[in-house]
Every structure is written in structure tokens, then in C-alpha cells.
Amino acid sequence: MRTGSKCLLGSSIVLVLLGSCFGAFYEDFSADWGGENILLNEGVNGVDLRLTTNTGARFASRNSYLFGAFSVNMKLIAGNSAGTACSFYLTSYGDSHDEIDFEFLGNVSGQPYVLHTNVFGHGKGEREQRMFLWFDPTADFHNYSVIWNHRHVTWYVDNTPIRVFRNLESKYPNTYLNTEAQVVSGSIFDASTWATRGGLIPIDWNSAPFIVKFRDFSFNACHVVNNDVTNCKKQNARNWWEAKNLDRASIARMRSVTKKYRFYDYCTDKVRNPTPPAECRYNNL
Numbered sequence: 472m473r474t475g476s477k478c479l480l481g482s483s484i485v486l487v488l489l490g491s492c493f494g495a496f497y498e499d500f501s502a503d504w505g506g507e508n509i510l511l512n513e514g515v516n517g518v519d520l521r522l523t524t525n526t527g528a529r530f531a532s533r534n535s536y537l538f539g540a541f542s543v544n545m546k547l548i549a550g551n552s553a554g555t556a557c558s559f560y561l562t563s564y565g566d567s568h569d570e571i572d573f574e575f576l577g578n579v580s581g582q583p584y585v586l587h588t589n590v591f592g593h594g595k596g597e598r599e600q601r602m603f604l605w606f607d608p609t610a611d612f613h614n615y616s617v618i619w620n621h622r623h624v625t626w627y628v629d630n631t632p633i634r635v636f637r638n639l640e641s642k643y644p645n646t647y648l649n650t651e652a653q654v655v656s657g658s659i660f661d662a663s664t665w666a667t668r669g670g671l672i673p674i675d676w677n678s679a680p681f682i683v684k685f686r687d688f689s690f691n692a693c694h695v696v697n698n699d700v701t702n703c704k705k706q707n708a709r710n711w712w713e714a715k716n717l718d719r720a721s722i723a724r725m726r727s728v729t730k731k732y733r734f735y736d737y738c739t740d741k742v743r744n745p746t747p748p749a750e751c752r753y754n755n756l
């Protein structure tokens with residue numbers, strides 16, 4: 472990320488990087504996998520990821536962050552995308568890693584995409600939710616974002632919250648994502664064995680290449696410098712994402728979309744979780 476003076480707000484320790492500070496793609500991100508299928512679109516601060524019979528692709532931010540607001544506009548694979556998956560996610564590395572996921576599961580032409588979300592805290596995941604979207608995500612760009620602060624992680628689709636995972640450290644220690652810096656990634660990959668109708672419909676390679684478009688990356692976040700998380704761990708009221716809370720109107724919007732469009736929730740999956748996991752009743756706002 473460029474850190475020219477216009478990009479620095481606040482102290483030099485807690486760097487707040489604005490979307491407008493993004494430089495050339497490879498200054499901000501590295502190609503993690505399938506570099507040949509990462510196609511730059513610099514004019515719009517964006518990139519296309521392609522899935523071919525050779526490989527999918529993945530990028531990751533060079534900087535890592537502990538708390539912040541992360542957003543991107545994405546346009547998903549048009550036509551027959553069955554068996555493919557695309558993602559926008561945050562992750563740390565190592566055995567007890569943290570992760571915040573948006574995963575988009577493709578479908579045959581005319582059938583709906585599924586948005587799959589998950590969250591890992593201290594290496595514990597298995598907190599999947601799935602929903603349909605209220606628009607066709609392949610027709611246009613839509614805004615997918617995460618606010619991750621000391622109180623909660625909230626996933627948004629076009630500014631409508633669709634999921635909350637609250638910080639319950641005081642009740643259940645070592646469950647929240649509050650110690651590890653995460654990088655921001657995007658990917659496209661072959662998920663034939665599980666994505667579409669549970670794996671019933673694999674990729675039809677006759678429809679390849681598959682292309683997902685990302686643009687307008689915007690990260691306003693606490694940038695961890697030299698692996699020192701001390702400053703980001705502190706709750707700094709000057710960071711606007713810390714103040715971001717769910718008001719009644721947003722909760723009402725979240726309820727109405729989840730009621731209509733969410734069709735799977737690990738919390739209510741009696742086969743996997745005969746007793747709902749402890750956090751469920753707090754996150755079901």
C-alpha cells in the first residue's frame with residue numbers, strides 16, 4: 472500500500488489507509504496462486520480472477536490488519552457457474568488462525584448463486600451460514616463488506632447487514648478475533664465436489680474460462696506494522712469502525728433479509744449441533 476503523506480491519518484503508528492490510497496495492484500497485493508489468471512484492471516482499482524482448466528487464482532494483501540472496515544465491489548461469474556466458488560475474505564495464518572469469509576457458490580444458468588459465510592476464531596470455524604441474494608450478483612457490481620471491531624464482526628451486502636458475530640470474550644475466552652492480524656484475499660477455485668447442490672453439479676469445463684471481477688477495494692483499518700499488534704489491539708475511539716454499531720433500523724433490515732433469504736444456519740442444524748453452540752443465542756439479533 473502506498474503510504475504517501477496524504478494517505479496517513481492519525482498517528483504514524485495506527486495507519487488508516489483509505490481506498491483512494493491504493494496504488495498499482497501489485498503494490499498492495501501479491502499473487503498467492505495462479506498468477507497467470509490474475510488480470511489487472513488498473514483503471515478501476517480492480518482485478519479479474521479467472522478459472523481455467525489449468526488453475527484458479529488467489530491474491531492477498533501485502534499489509535495485514537487487526538480491526539477495520541473492508542469492502543470491495545464484485546461482479547460474479549455470469550452464465551453457467553456451477554461447481555465454481557469465488558471468495559472475498561480475511562485470514563491470519565497458523566494453527567489457531569482467524570478468518571472472516573464471504574464465499575459465492577455458483578450455479579447453472581438461471582439458478583441462484585449462494586452466499587456462504589463463515590468465521591474462525593482461534594482456529595475454530597464450522598460456523599457456516601448460507602443465503603440467496605435479493606438480486607442477480609452476476610448482472611452488476613455489488614458491495615460486499617466487513618466491519619470488524621472490538622465488539623463484533625458484521626458482514627454487509629450493499630450496506631445491509633446479513634450476519635453478526637459478537638465478541639463474547641468475557642463469557643467465553645479465546646473465541647473472538649482480537650489478537651491476530653489478518654490479510655485480505657480474493658480467490659476463484661474449482662469447488663465441484665461440494666459447491667453446487669452439495670456437489671451434484673460439477674464444473675462444466677465447456678463453459679470455461681470463468682471470470683469474477685473485483686474493483687474499488689477500500690480498506691480503512693488498523694495496519695499492523697512489523698508484526699507488532701500492540702497498538703491495533705487497543706480500542707481507539709478515533710477509528711470510526713469502532714463506533715460502528717448496529718442500530719435498530721439496521722437490525723430490522725438484517726432480520727427481514729435473513730428471514731427471507733437465509734436457508735442454512737449452523738446454529739439450527741440439529742444433526743451437526745444437537746445443542747446449539749453457545750454463541751448462537753447472542754448472535755441471533
Ligand SMILES: *[C@@H]1O[C@H](CO)[C@@H](O)[C@H](O)[C@H]1NC(C)=O
Nearest residue numbers: 542543544614630687688689
Ligand atoms: C461499500 O459501502 C460502504 C458503506 O457505505 C462504503 O464505505 C464503501 O466505500 C463501499 N465500498 C465500495 C467498494 O464501494
Ligand SMILES: *[C@@H]1O[C@H](CO)[C@@H](O)[C@H](O)[C@H]1NC(C)=O
Nearest residue numbers: 576578582583585666667668
Ligand atoms: C442452485 O440452484 C438450486 C435449484 O434452484 C438450489 O437448490 C441451490 O441452492 C442453488 N445453489 C447452489 C450453490 O447449489
